[in-house]
Amino acid sequence: MVTAVVGANWGDEGKGKITDTLAQQADIIVRFQGGANAGHTIVNNYGKFSLHTLPSGVFYQHTTSIVANGVALNIPKLIGEIDEIIGRGVPKPNILVSDRAQIVMSYHILFDKYEEERLAGRSFGSTKSGIAPFYSDKYAKIGIQVSELLDMEALREKVENVVLKKNIMLKYLYNKPELSVDDIMRELEEYRDMIAPYACDTALYLGKAVREGKRILLEGQLGTMKDPDHGIYPMVTSSPTVAGYGAVGAGIPPYEIKKIVTVSKAYSSAVGAGEFVSEIFGEEAEELRRRGGDGGEYGATTGRPRRMGWYDLVASRYGCRLQGTTDVAFTVLDVLGYLDEIPVCTAYEIDGEIVTDFPPTVLLKKAKPVYEVLPGWKTEIRGIKRYEDLPENCRKYVEFIEERLGYPITMISNGPGREDIIYR
Ligand code: GDP
Numbered sequence: 001m002v003t004a005v006v007g008a009n010w011g012d013e014g015k016g017k018i019t020d021t022l023a024q025q026a027d028i029i030v031r032f033q034g035g036a037n038a039g040h041t042i043v044n045n046y047g048k049f050s051l052h053t054l055p056s057g058v059f060y061q062h063t064t065s066i067v068a069n070g071v072a073l074n075i076p077k078l079i080g081e082i083d084e085i086i087g088r089g090v091p092k093p094n095i096l097v098s099d100r101a102q103i104v105m106s107y108h109i110l111f112d113k114y115e116e117e118r119l120a121g122r123s124f125g126s127t128k129s130g131i132a133p134f135y136s137d138k139y140a141k142i143g144i145q146v147s148e149l150l151d152m153e154a155l156r157e158k159v160e161n162v163v164l165k166k167n168i169m170l171k172y173l174y175n176k177p178e179l180s181v182d183d184i185m186r187e188l189e190e191y192r193d194m195i196a197p198y199a200c201d202t203a204l205y206l207g208k209a210v211r212e213g214k215r216i217l218l219e220g221q222l223g224t225m226k227d228p229d230h231g232i233y234p235m236v237t238s239s240p241t242v243a244g245y246g247a248v249g250a251g252i253p254p255y256e257i258k259k260i261v262t263v264s265k266a267y268s269s270a271v272g273a274g275e276f277v278s279e280i281f282g283e284e285a286e287e288l289r290r291r292g293g294d295g296g297e298y299g300a301t302t303g304r305p306r307r308m309g310w311y312d313l314v315a316s317r318y319g320c321r322l323q324g325t326t327d328v329a330f331t332v333l334d335v336l337g338y339l340d341e342i343p344v345c346t347a348y349e350i351d352g353e354i355v356t357d358f359p360p361t362v363l364l365k366k367a368k369p370v371y372e373v374l375p376g377w378k379t380e381i382r383g384i385k386r387y388e389d390l391p392e393n394c395r396k397y398v399e400f401i402e403e404r405l406g407y408p409i410t411m412i413s414n415g416p417g418r419e420d421i422i423y424r
Pocket of ligand 1: 011012038040042043222331332335413420
């Protein structure tokens with residue numbers, strides 16, 4: 001049985017926590033897209049961790065963690081993360097990396113940085129992890145698969161061609177030092193030795209696991225708004241963030257994904273540039289940011305303050321629909337306990353018209369939020385285990401959102417820890 005855990009919004013919805021919680025009952029956890037650009041924050045009995053490449057199942061001994069073919073594989077980051085968790089007392093996890101995954105090279109990171117510099121004020125707000133240059137190369141068919149490290153001679157020929165193209169850009173567009181084939185080959189040799197113990201045909205492994213009825217979790221990164229097809233293009237990420245891509249990025253049959261848990265936070269936040277209709281500013285935003293998440297809403301990768309906003313039903317309903325949601329996990333509800341009243345964005349006003357279906361970017365730019373205001377509950381809800389024990393106004397908030405979303409909220413997260421979860 002395959003379950004996907006994905007984000008309804010801009011990312012940072014708490015997918016890591018939900019995956020870590022669901023992983024107790026899973027055999028295999030798979031990262032199927034994205035790279036080290038976003039982080040999952042997990043709080044468990046070993047401490048607080050920020051994972052960028054490893055799936056959120058690495059804290060259990062009974063699970064296998066897979067970095068699948070769809071991922072932008074940053075090998076030094078992956079090895080660094082494995083070393084870090086082991087160094088902090090986590091037993092050595094069982095990790096497999098797809099030999100068809102492609103490698104994030106140092107020049108991808110450089111190009112990401114140079115392009116952001118060149119665009120200056122018009123930049124995408126990239127985390128400069130090399131993700132866009134990496135996926136561009138993948139689809140331009142000049143990316144490097146892990147399996148290619150088995151034939152360094154053939155690889156050298158490919159690298160010569162890559163370096164030729166990259167150097168033209170470096171010299172004429174960016175005015176930066178050129179690459180050398182020898183340096184790139186040395187980098188690849190290092191990567192070969194680092195990744196060898198983990199590399200295998202993970203799709204073959206997963207195919208067998210599916211047939212054996214193993215419990216598999218597909219862990220998404222970011223959320224629907226950042227999907228290159230369905231999100232707020234061009235302020236999106238470079239690989240699909242929708243659950244459907246889980247089949248491609250992990251190499252499993254699409255019809256095997258039976259459950260799609262879409263994670264949606266009780267308020268909104270976003271990192272980087274791009275349309276965000278229910279964004280709030282000033283003191284109101286600062287307070288929510290300070291109280292938000294677990295110790296404030298700051299980027300797990302960059303430490304940047306996240307942009308804050310009220311819950312956006314227009315974006316979330318769209319986000320859930322494109323994910324193919326079967327269950328909603330509604331997270332970080334505890335944080336809203338300080339508010340007298342809670343605005344919820346129920347529609348957009350665009351050129352004087354009320355819109356409830358999420359429009360394309362060009363119209364989003366003109367959208368103004370329409371709010372309905374719900375009463376707050378003004379109490380701490382952490383530690384509550386049963387839905388009926390939540391304050392009435394808190395349940396009303398959940399039920400209002402559930403009804404307007406049109407998807408069942410089956411899990412409520414009321415704290416950062418594994419045990420802070422209410423099943424409905
Ligand atoms: P992801 O990228 O979707 O995994 O999200 P993040 O790693 O950014 O998680 C959001 C933050 O919220 C992290 O600091 C989590 O520890 C924290 N978190 C997750 N669920 C809850 C919750 O229910 N309540 C609180 N207060 N914090 C939570």
